[in-house]
Amino acid sequence: MGDLWQVTLVSPPYTVLTYERPSHFPAMTPGLRVIVPLGRSHRMGVVVGPAREAPSGVEIKPLIWPLELTPILDEDYLDVADNLASRQMASVGRILEILLPRGLRTAAVTFRVDRHVAGRDLPGMVRPSELSRFSPKDLSALMELWLAGRMRVRVNAKREAEERFVSLVSDPPWAVRPNAKRQLRILEHLLDNGPQSLFALKHSLGEWAPDTAAKMEGRGLVALGELTADRLAEVDEGPGRCGEAEPPTYDLTPEQRQTLAELSATMDNGGGAHLVHGVTGSGKTVLYLEMIRASLERGRSVILLAPEVALACKLYRNVLTHFPGQRTIFYHGYQSPKKRERTFIGVAREQGPVIVVGTRSALFLPVRELGMVVMDEEHDESFKQEDRLAYHAKEVAWYRVERSGGLLVLGSATPDVKTFHAARNGAIPLSTLRERVGDAVLPEVKLVDIGSLSSGQAFAPETVKALRETVKAGGQAIVMLNRRGYAPLMYCLDCGETVRCPECEVGMTYHKGRERVVCHYCGLSYAYPLLCPKCGGSNYVPMGEGTERLEERLVEALPEGTGILRLDSDATRRQERMEEILSAFGRGEAQVLVGTQMISKGHHFPGVTLVIVADGDLGLNLPDYRSAERTFQLLVQVAGRAGRGDRPGRVLIQTRNPGHPIWNDVLSGDYPAFFEREIGRRKLFGYPPFSRLALIRISYPADCKNGPAALSAFKRVLEQYKGGLGVTVLGPAPAPLSMLRGRRRFNCLLKGGDWGALRTLFAHAAQANSDPKQVRISLDLDPLTTL
C-alpha cells in the first residue's frame, strides 16, 4: 500500500479526507491540486500534507490524477487560507473555493494526450472517471507522458462556455417585446448586478438563462465575451483610457523625501505596517512608486491595492510608465474567471519579482517573495469584503507581510481612526505630508445654511451663484449627492401613500431614466408609471432629491449648453461607462460632474475649482458609531477634488445643521483635531479601538412560525455565556431595516476584549439554532456599520 495523504476538498463537503498515493503517482508536495474520487463521482482537492494514520471505518481510495507538475499554491498560500479559515470558523476547502478562480477548482476537466505519442492503446482524450478504470500498466504509461509534459489539462467545453461574460450593450428602454419575460429578466438582472458570467446568470435566474442570453446576443441586446474592462487593461501601451498617468516626477518635496526615508527605514528594519498620512494632493503616488523601486531592487514583489477598479487602473498606468519592461499585472474581481485563471497561474509561475496592481482580491494572487503591500486610501470601506467570505484586506495584507518580513504601506488623507490610533500609540510608524505638491493649495471650505430652503429647491442662491461663476470662468465643478436615482420617495397625491417595497418595507426610489421605481436595498423594481396599489390613482409626486434629479436641476440653473455629466452606479452599469465619464470630464468635455460618493475617490481633475456637497447632513445622524468618521472622511475626500491644478479651489457644503461640531474639523480639514475628538468619544463609550465589536445578524422569513422562539433561544444562550466570556451584549433588537427581501431581521451587538470571546459566544448561539433551514444567524466581526 502506498503512502497516505490529506486532501482538502475545494467543493462541498469541503472536508479534509485521506487518500492513498498509487504507485504510479509521482512524489507529492502540499499545495498540489489533484483529482480524487468521492462517492460515485470525483472532485478537485488540494493536498495539504501526509496523513499519519488511516481513519477508521472507511475504505481509503487512491488518488486519481494530479492537475499540475509543480503546485501553483505553496505552503505560504495554504497558511494564509488556513488563517482566514480559522478566523471565519470555516473549512480551508471552503476558503480555497472562494480564493481560486473557477477554472482552477473544477473537477470537470479532460486530459488531452499529445497526438504524436498517444499509442494505439492509449486514447487522445481521457476523463477523470475513465482514469479510475485504467489498468495499472496503462496508468503507468500515461503517467510517464504526464511527467514528460505530453498530457494537458483542459476545462470541459461546457464549463468553459459558461465562463463567458454577459453584459448590456445599451441603457434602457430596450427593444424587446414587453411580454418577453425571460429576456426582460436577464436585462433587469444585468442592470441591477452588472456584467456577469453565464454561469452566475444560470444560478440566479435558472437553467434557461444561458440559452436565452445566447439568443439575445444574436439580436444585439447583450454582448457575450470578455469584459470591456479587461480589454482596456490588456492594452499595455498607448494613450491611457483609465485617465492620464501622472508624468514621472523626480522633484520630491522635502516632506516627500523625509517620508521616503522613513518608509525605507521601516522596510529595512524587518518590515511591518507604516502609515502615510498625507493631505489630498500631497503626492502619495510618487512615494509608492519610489518604494516599489526599492522593493524590486531587493528582488522582492509588490502588491499595490486601490479601493476600486478605476483607481487601480490609474495606478497601473503610473506603474507602467515608471517601470517599462518590468513584469506588471493588473487584477480585479470583475475580470472574467478565465482571465483571472491565466493571471493566477502566471503569477505562480513567475520567477523574478512582479508588480501586482489591483483591488482587494489581488491580495490572494500566489505572489512569492512578497516584499511590500501598498494600500492606497486605506480608510476606504471597500477594502472589507462583506459577502461570501468576510475579510478585511488590511488584516490579510498585515498577515502576509508579517510572514514574509515585508512592508505594509497604508496611505490616506483621512486614515481609519483605528489605524491612526495605532500610529499615535507608536504601534506603527507614521509619516505626515501636510502640503500639496507644486503650487496647489488646499481649497477653502465654506458652509451654506439651507435650513430655510423650500422643499422644491435643492440649491441655495449662494450655491447657484458659485456654480454660474465657475462655469462662466471656464472652470469645472463637482456636485456630490450621496443618493442615486431621481427621487427617494414617490408620494400618491390621491391617498397620501408612498411607494414601498413589499419585501423590505422601505420607500422605493424613482429612477426616471430607467422608467422604474427601485428598492435600493433588495433591487426589486416596478415599471413606472404605475397605479397606486391602495387607491388606483396615478398622480405620484416625487419627493426629495437624487443625483438624477439634481442633474436636471443643474440643466435648468446653468446657462444653456453647459456640459453636465452624471456619475453614479446607474450611469455606470455598463462596464465601460465609468471610464468614459471620468476621462471625458478629465479632458474638460463637460464643466459639471454630478454624482454619488463615487466621485470623491482619489480622482485627479486639475480643472476642478468648485466642489458642492448638496446635502452634507446625509449619514451624519445615523445611529452608528462610525457615522462621524465616515462623514468626515467623505467630505474631506470630496473637498480634496478641488484646486488640484494651478487655480485655487473652493468647497461649499450645504447643511441644515450648521451648528454641528463636526463642521469645525471639516472646514479646517484638520484630521488630528477630528481624531482627538472622535477618539475621546470612542473611549467614553468603549467603542473600537478600545474594544472589539461584532454584529450578530439573525433573520427568518416573515411568515416563519418558529422565528420568534428561535430569537428568544438565542437571547437566552447569549445571556447565559456572556458573563463568563466578558462580553457585553446589546440586543437582539429589530435591525434598522427590520425587513429585507421578505425576511425579518434582528441585530445583536457584541462588545468584548478579544475576538476569541466574541467568536466563542457566537458559536454557542449558532449551536442553539433549532431550525437552520429557515433561521439564519451570521457573525460580522468588526462590522463597517452596526445598522
Next chain:
DNA sequence: AGCACGCCGACT
C-alpha cells in the same frame, strides 16, 4: 458539487 434514493403530481 454530483449522484443516488425516495416520495408526490401529470401523462403516453
Next chain:
DNA sequence: GTCGGCGTGCTC
C-alpha cells in the same frame, strides 16, 4: 399504472 419533478442525504 409509469415517467419524472426536485427535497434529502452521503461522500476518505
